[in-house]
Amino acid sequence: MEGNYGEDEEFGFARNYFIAKELGGSGKKSSRKLSDIELVDEQELRAAARSIESKHEKEIGSLLNSYKSLYPKWVFELRCGFGLLMYGFGSKKALIEDFASTALTECAVLVINGYLQSINIKQAVTAIAEALWDQLKTRRTPSGDFPKVQQPFNSRSMDDLLAFMDGSHSEKNDCFVCVVIHNIDGPGLRDSDTQQYLARVAACSHIRMVASIDHVNAPLLWDKKMVHTQFNWCWYHVPTFVPYKAEGIFYPLILAHGGTAQSAKTAAIVLQSLTPNAQSVFKVLAEHQLAHPDEEGKDACQQFVQYLSRALSGE
Template identity: 35%
Template sequence: MKRKQLEEEYSASTKSDFSKKRRIQRQLELLKDDQKSSDEGQSSSDEEEDEEVKSKERGGDTTEGYERYFLDLHGKAQTSNNTLSKLQVLEPHEFHLILQKTQKKHRSEMHTLFEMQKQHFSQWYFELHSGFNLIFYGYGSKRNLLNEFAQTALTNGPLVVINGFFPSISIKDILLKITAGALGVQVPTGQIQDHVAYICNYFSREDREYDSLYIVIHNLDGPNLRNERTQTALSMLASANNIHLVVSVDHINAGLLWDNVKSSRFNWIWHDATTFDDYLVETSFENSLLIRSSELGGARGAKYVLDSLTTNARGVFKILAEHQLMEMEIANMDGKGNESVGLSYGQYYQKCREGFFVSSDLALRTELTEFRDHKLISSKKAMDGTELFFIPLDKSTLLHILEQM
């Protein structure tokens, strides 16, 4: 209002009023400066308010410099109450379905690498028939590569493919697969050494039906193939005439499986077969935290439990396992054990007493309580009220456990 009044007086004044005009002009300039400074003050205050709002959004902390450092250093770390057990547990088929739908990265580069490896097929075949056996290592699953090599190049003789990562595989299964599956002959069950000797003698005869035998083993360093008996039997096969081994390993210490004698028998040529492929098949038998699984840990879990028990406790378990395995053979039963192949408590106690594994009824019940806690032995009442004890494992898993004991 004052500024408008001064402007009117300034326009109405004449040239004679020069001093008055200068005075009015000076006052107008002062008013402009005051207005400008007030606008700047308002702008700075608005900026400060914005900074305060942003600071509150960040948690209300405006500390800077060294004070900020010590505040962060001694401040309480934020943690979450979420745990892994709160994650949704998937069914096995859902888990594998999601894995199959997952897009692979670097698919074209992996395909190029696979094609480069295929160019070595003729060299590998030549090395096999020069008296060597082949062992492949490197990052990534080598299963598809070795299967492709076997189906493409190893076509002039029986081919046996062994999945060493299978949780219940055993040397007996491998030998039976060779004789019954590849050669089509039935060998009486007996000692492993006799079975191996039969196969070696077959391929050393002049009148044999097949010239060569090819054995492809995925993961020769699998958990169930690492034992001394299995590696010895396989090394004897590898050293035989006209029997050729093609294997893969993934464990960094796989070379420690063999002493000088076994290494000489295997006569390896090592090849780097890096593929960067996923281990989907190899890991499908492992327990995952994301998959709903049974409380029983299978053969591996049973082995860990039995190793931690006393000799008498293992004897108690072995008596029931041998009885159940015999009953499952008679009944030709392939599924998990149940009360139909179980052992009554009276018979169980009598067998344990005869084997000097328990000395009293209380001792046996104590051992059974521990096995029940580990889900290794279950019991069920029969129609006549008799309590029957059984091991809830399938025949192949039970056989593998007995071989390890």
């Protein structure tokens, strides 16, 4: 009897599910469109977002304090040559910076904000090399010979900079520069060439790296060699539930008015998702439309073609 009752109950659930789907599908559909949404000024929307009161500050503060017990372990792993990779929901910017300012006082720390839209990797690597040079100069012995830099770091090639950071300049193994990268998967760092350079920097003997990721596909940026040999990550799940205020300030708001620059950027994103053949077709279309502006066509279409032309020309 119990078995039959369970089967009847399961059949009842299934029957009610399909009845609800049928009734829901036969209902009248909404006539509202996305175009009906009233857009507001971006500055006004950002000001409203900043005025939102933070919730659960006490609980978040307690959670961040609980991670401080891991600081000695993190320092030990850095000294052993590992890199630290933080992941989990919430901004990890304040957590990592607190760790660097309180537990890494004996070494130089250089911060790279990967959430910025554009980052010059050559300038970043040059700054790391200069920080290492300053660190080595402060730790030299009065009687010891210390090599002089014959060529400025900003005029050296990437290979020369990496060779300098990987050289045996000091007898002390604890002389290193810690590179903190907020959002190593950010838009300014996620291209293949930049990730390769960052991996080579992390593999240098005098460099240690602490980074954070937030994108779900961030691990796809690296191959097996980069993860286990160059970055040598120790993964830490450290959810903070802190709002992404600093990281999200440079991203466009969906409900805000978009200007010409934002529309051109959107068109560029669309073009990047197309195949090379499709991109060439759009380029021909844009060139034809710009060469014959008097031909019939809607204004919106002409504007889109102009955006595509700008994106294809790199403007």
